[in-house]
Amino acid sequence: MALLEVRDLHKSFGDTVVLDGVSMSVEKGDVIAVLGPSGGGKTTLLRCINFLETADSGSLVFDGITHDMAHISKKQISEIRLHTGFVFQNYNLFRNKTALQNVTEGLLIARHMDKAEAEEKGMRMLEKVGMADRASHYPSQLSGGQQQRVAIARALAADPEIIYFDEPTSALDPELIGEVLTVMRQLADEGMTMIVVTHEMDFARNVSSRTIFMEHGKIVEEGESKAFFESPREERTREFLRLEDRRF
Numbered sequence: 001m002a003l004l005e006v007r008d009l010h011k012s013f014g015d016t017v018v019l020d021g022v023s024m025s026v027e028k029g030d031v032i033a034v035l036g037p038s039g040g041g042k043t044t045l046l047r048c049i050n051f052l053e054t055a056d057s058g059s060l061v062f063d064g065i066t067h068d069m070a071h072i073s074k075k076q077i078s079e080i081r082l083h084t085g086f087v088f089q090n091y092n093l094f095r096n097k098t099a100l101q102n103v104t105e106g107l108l109i110a111r112h113m114d115k116a117e118a119e120e121k122g123m124r125m126l127e128k129v130g131m132a133d134r135a136s137h138y139p140s141q142l143s144g145g146q147q148q149r150v151a152i153a154r155a156l157a158a159d160p161e162i163i164y165f166d167e168p169t170s171a172l173d174p175e176l177i178g179e180v181l182t183v184m185r186q187l188a189d190e191g192m193t194m195i196v197v198t199h200e201m202d203f204a205r206n207v208s209s210r211t212i213f214m215e216h217g218k219i220v221e222e223g224e225s226k227a228f229f230e231s232p233r234e235e236r237t238r239e240f241l242r243l244e245d246r247r248f
């Protein structure tokens with residue numbers, strides 16, 4: 001049984017159709033790279049799946065339970081969110097909290113963990129992303145790569161069944177991208193289920209198990225990453241991959 005299934009997701013902003021019937025299925029342990037040109041709907045897809053945006057129609061099956069995405073209750077959203085993590089392009093850390101406090105916040109508030117337990121867990125998560133020695137630093141005292149690793153530790157602290165990443169390295173200086181990708185690769189190797197919107201072609205090709213290419217709110221092509229990159233079926237996919245290659 002799939003961990004997560006999206007069926008016929010539609011979303012418009014005013015007259016602009018942004019998601020035009022997206023369906024996808026995610027198995028436990030899948031690492032899915034989502035590629036596509038700017039404005040194609042990638043961020044909106046992730047935001048709808050995690051209910052940061054309300055879909056116009058579509059269903060989401062999570063852990064075997066089917067939800068109408070346009071009419072889901074706040075309670076159901078909170079329940080699903082207990083099992084998902086989200087990593088944003090711009091880290092979204094609290095500026096007035098330390099690295100450790102950023103990681104423990106959700107454990108204390110949403111999960112009512114006691115402070116000592118939350119801090120112990122928070123430190124373990126920071127260790128996992130190589131940030132334990134910066135636990136008491138504030139975001140302004142950390143590099144972009146370090147902030148993003150703290151954000152990943154925060155997502156991990158919730159023991160999520162799946163983590164969504166929206167261009168986690170695209171705000172970073174080139175020399176800081178590697179340290180974040182290394183952490184993500186390690187999570188993939190450990191079997192974490194992830195959906196990763198990215199322009200990092202090497203990550204998509206070598207780390208993700210499946211790749212999805214979307215444009216104009218539709219999935220143009222998807223497949224096992226090896227086959228996707230070696231022999232894309234659609235001319236539009238080939239063209240996109242050629243253009244991406246040229247950017248670097």
Ligand SMILES: Nc1ncnc2c1ncn2[C@@H]1O[C@H](COP(=O)(O)OP(=O)(O)OP(=O)(O)O)[C@@H](O)[C@H]1O
Nearest residue numbers: 013014016018036037038039040041042043044045
């Ligand atoms: N809150 C919003 N209100 C109005 N239009 C929006 C909103 N969010 C996104 N859009 C529009 O939806 C379309 C898809 O945006 P989205 O951010 O999902 O694309 P994307 O594939 O993530 O692009 P990028 O690669 O640039 O991040 C764009 O035309 C965008 O302008």
Ligand SMILES: [Mg+2]
Nearest residue numbers: 042043044167
């Ligand atoms: Mg985006």
